[in-house]
Amino acid sequence: xxxxxxxxxxxxxxxxxxxxxxxxxxxxxxxxxxxxxxxxxxxxxxxxxxxxxxxxxxxxxxxxxxxxxxxxxxxxxxxxxxxxxxxxxxxxxxxxxxxxxxxxxxxxxxxxxxxxxxxxxxxxxxxxxxxxxxxxxxxxxxxxxxxxxxxxxxxxxxxxxxxxxxxxxxxxxxxxxxxxxxxxxxxxxxxxxxxxxxxxxxxxxxxxxxxxxxxxxxxxxxxxxxxxxxxxxxxxxxxxxxxxxxxxxxxxxxxxxxxxxxxxxxxxxxxxxxxxxxxxxxxxxxxxxxxxxxxxxxxxxxxxxxxxxxxxxxxxxxxxxxxxxxxxxxxxxxxxxxxxxxxxxxxxxxxxxxxxxxxxxxxxxxxxxxxxxxxxxxxxxxxxxxxxxxxxxxxxxxxxxxxxxxxxxxxxxxxxxxxxxxxxxxxxxxxxxxxxxxxxxxxxxxxxxxxxxxxxxxxxxxxxxxxxxxxxxxxxxxxxxxxxxxxxxxxxxxxxxxxxxxxxxxxxxxxxxxxxxxxxxxxxx
Numbered sequence: 252x253x254x255x256x257x258x259x260x261x262x263x264x265x266x267x268x269x270x271x272x273x274x275x276x277x278x279x280x281x282x283x284x285x286x287x288x289x290x291x292x293x294x295x296x297x298x299x300x301x302x303x304x305x306x307x308x309x310x311x312x313x314x315x316x317x318x319x320x321x322x323x324x325x326x327x328x329x330x331x332x333x334x335x336x337x338x339x340x341x342x343x344x345x346x347x348x349x350x351x352x353x354x355x356x357x358x359x360x361x362x363x364x365x366x367x368x369x370x371x372x373x374x375x376x377x378x379x380x381x382x383x384x385x386x387x388x389x390x391x392x393x394x395x396x397x398x399x400x401x402x403x404x405x406x407x408x409x410x411x412x413x414x415x416x417x418x419x420x421x422x423x424x425x426x427x428x429x430x431x432x433x434x435x436x437x438x439x440x441x442x443x444x445x446x447x448x449x450x451x452x453x454x455x456x457x458x459x460x461x462x463x464x465x466x467x468x469x470x471x472x473x474x475x476x477x478x479x480x481x482x483x484x485x486x487x488x489x490x491x492x493x494x495x496x497x498x499x500x501x502x503x504x505x506x507x508x509x510x511x512x513x514x515x516x517x518x519x520x521x522x523x524x525x526x527x528x529x530x531x532x533x534x535x536x537x538x539x540x541x542x543x544x545x546x547x548x549x550x551x552x553x554x555x556x557x558x559x560x561x562x563x564x565x566x567x568x569x570x571x572x573x574x575x576x577x578x579x580x581x582x583x584x585x586x587x588x589x590x591x592x593x594x595x596x597x598x599x600x601x602x603x604x605x606x607x608x609x610x611x612x613x614x615x616x617x618x619x620x621x622x623x624x625x626x627x628x629x630x631x632x633x634x635x636x637x638x639x640x641x642x643x644x645x646x647x648x649x650x651x652x653x654x655x656x657x658x659x660x661x662x663x664x665x666x667x668x669x670x671x672x673x674x675x676x677x678x679x680x681x682x683x684x685x686x687x688x689x690x691x692x693x694x695x696x697x698x699x700x701x702x703x704x705x706x707x708x709x710x711x712x713x714x715x716x717x718x719x720x721x722x723x724x725x726x727x728x729x730x731x732x733x734x735x736x737x738x739x740x741x742x743x744x745x746x747x748x749x750x751x752x753x754x755x756x757x758x759x760x761x762x763x764x765x766x767x768x769x770x771x772x773x774x775x776x
Contacts, residue, residue, distance in 0.1 A: 256372035259379040260685050266405045288435035295403045296440055298389035299411050303440040309417050309425040311441050315433040315471045316450025318599050319529040321352050322575055323450050324428045326533030330569030332367055349417040349425035356577045356762040358686045363413045378416040406430050410437045431456050434473025446539045447474050448532055449483040452490045453598040465489045472497035482506045482535045484528050508535045520573035523606040530570050577761045579606055586738040586749040593761040597652055604653045607753045608660030634741050634750040637670040638730055641756040646702050647709035654713055669720045672706040673730035675759040677766050684766050727763040
């Protein structure tokens with residue numbers, strides 16, 4: 252086997268579980284999955300040469316939740332990065348900060364970051380094959396096959412690889428975002444994190460976590476560890492009660508974070524209003540984390556008011572400098588303002604819809620790039636386009652919720668003038684970009700455009716008068732091309748023009764969209 256980045260991605264993709272297997276065993280495996288997940292992951296960890304307690308050297312910050320856990324993790328990493336060596340930091344506390352998140356947008360190496368930068372292709376290949384080889388050597392030593400059975404599934408492997416990377420690089424701390432749940436999540440082999448955080452909870456991954464907010468809260472609370480402080484945000488009553496019960500069981504202190512009013516005057520790097528909740532949680536996590544370090548045990552918690560300002564100043568710089576592509580992001584090209592958010596649950600899609608509406612309902616917004624360019628028509632007269640997909644959840648229900656949210660915010664029964672529903676396939680010509688290959692959706696339904704045709708019919712039913720143009724496209728590239736054609740037709744010579752587009756519904760959609768927008772994946776002339 253060659254040892255390039257492309258070879259690593261190809262090998263990694265062999266560890267994905269295909270859709271048919273997932274469906275066949277989903278319910279049958281649920282109980283066993285829950286009971287065996289952590290013991291199995293501990294064994295995999297040992298096969299890579301580490302005891303779970305070795306991971307204490309990473310000084311982990313462990314974060315679970317349904318909504319905002321990636322953004323919160325990014326805020327934490329950005330704030331802590333202000334304490335790295337730099338001209339503006341004469342007394343650095345750290346040299347390397349790890350950040351492990353999922354899923355990725357364009358490149359799988361985005362999941363494993365150091366100092367807010369994804370691993371280079373060279374480093375990813377190095378640590379990938381070191382992990383791969385250790386697992387094969389362990390199997391060989393036991394007289395076991397060294398084929399795919401010697402490696403865990405995709406997410407487990409990447410988690411092991413992230414731990415190996417951070418241990419090898421000697422990071423000073425690692426921010427670790429849970430994948431699904433918490434109690435049985437692959438990341439939950441961490442023994443002694445410095446602090447844990449639980450972001451907003453909602454209904455998602457019900458076949459694994461349960462169908463009620465209380466069941467889901469129980470799973471998320473599984474990252475609590477005895478003696479380790481845990482912070483959360485305001486939760487639905489049933490969820491908060493479960494979190495408090497589990498905190499008592501584990502003898503930990505649970506703190507509920509209020510949104511810091513000071514953030515209303517800051518220009519957060521993630522500018523949507525709902526991100527202030529995530530930033531507030533990140534601030535408390537950092538404050539607690541710093542107090543666990545020998546030199547900062549007397550650091551006071553940040554005050555919950557606008558006066559005096561939150562301290563130290565690194566907190567504000569980190570919150571304002573955070574970057575998290577595909578979340579509340581606006582990109583522009585001639586005639587088009589792309590509003591991009593990877594929301595994929597009911598609540599996150601509603602938040603994305605509210606953010607989009609707030610951006611286009613006024614001539615200014617919370618981010619420097621959000622103002623309409625000069626000589627363009629006011630937002631109320633510009634065509635509004637939805638580019639949407641959700642391949643594995645109840646897509647029509649999510650789309651109807653999005654429609655209702657934007658309709659209410661803009662006070663119009665026709666929140667979009669156009670809608671295009673597409674698959675997650677990057678390009679009809681080139682297929683999926685290698686890093687975006689996904690085997691956990693029904694390929695037959697995708698090929699038949701079953702979900703997209705259902706979305707088209709559901710959307711059309713909301714506009715019986717036929718006043719909204721609704722189309723289906725087989726790939727993200729084709730959908731983007733259609734939007735560009737609409738924008739070109741809407742342009743008025745000599746008077747500017749343009750369209751406002753919301754791209755949302757799926758992390759995989761947004762990843763493919765960014766790949767198309769930036770000219771990758773075989774896309775282009």
